[in-house]
Amino acid sequence: MMTILTGQGWIPIIKTVILCGGLGTRLREETEFRPKPMVSIGPRPILWHIMKSYSKCGFKDFVLALGYKGEMIREYFCNYELLNNDVTIKLGHPEETKIYQAHDERDWTITMIDTGERTLKGGRLKRVQKYITGEEFFVTYGDGLADIDLNGLLAFHRSHGKLATVTGVNPASRFGELSIKGAEVTEFNEKPEISTRFVNGGFFVFNRGIFDYLDETPSGDLEPGALEKVAHEGELMVYKHPGKWVCMDTLRDMEYLNGLWNENKAFWKSW
Secondary structure, eight states, rough: OOOOEEEEEEEEEEEEEEOOOOGGGGGGHHHHHHHHGGGGEEEEEEEHHHHHHHHHTOOOOOEEEETTHHHHHHHHHTTTHHHHHHEEEEEGGGGOOOOEESSSOOOEEEEEOOOOOOOOOOHHHHGGGGGGSSSSSEETTEEEEOOHHHHHHHHHHHHOOOOOEEEOOOOSSOOOOOEEEEEOOOOOOOOOOSOSOOEEEOOOOEGGGGGOOOEEEEETTTIIIIIIHHHHTTTTEEEEEOEEEEOSSSSSHHHHHHHHHTTOOOEEEEE
């Protein structure tokens, strides 16, 4: 197990797996040309925003499970220093290139693995198993943003001693909600900020025993199958996130998130 030295002594490095390989068919206007995690929110890909949120909480070791157009994610991070720092080059003398550190991501460690273009989420996660060195690790999707307390999520996971934790979110409704009794509408709530239902918001914490439930084949999924079985065995707990969450699933979602960013209302921005 890898550890780092802090003011509290040696502590284990907790890796964050981000599932980056889906086709993003409902955002085809953008994903025809790039993988969904590379669709921009403001000046940066949504993947960067997700990683920045983890980094702000002290989690800077990332494992990216690549698939559809994964080479674009590789190119982005392989060229990150040149694209995001001041640089001096001498043409014909690449060895004399000087990079002047100007960004705040210099402590990030990023491992990128090709997990197959058509592989489902469970198969992607199983294929990165050998890169997970600790007993516990984060997993999230490459298209969801939240103002979640990641340290609080981790503390909750450790408190219950179960195999897995999923973050439950109350997504703000884009539509008016109707309270109905028979055929009578008893209350009309126009676009409520908080719904009464919890949905899977991603932002998982797993113990490495989760790999025993996963199938490395392309058809091996995560939610239907693996997590269903874990839940039936009483090993899945929910961390109820009271704050905001948005999944970038459609063009409308992308425009909404960009609007928040441009208006300085990006609820997920903690840096």
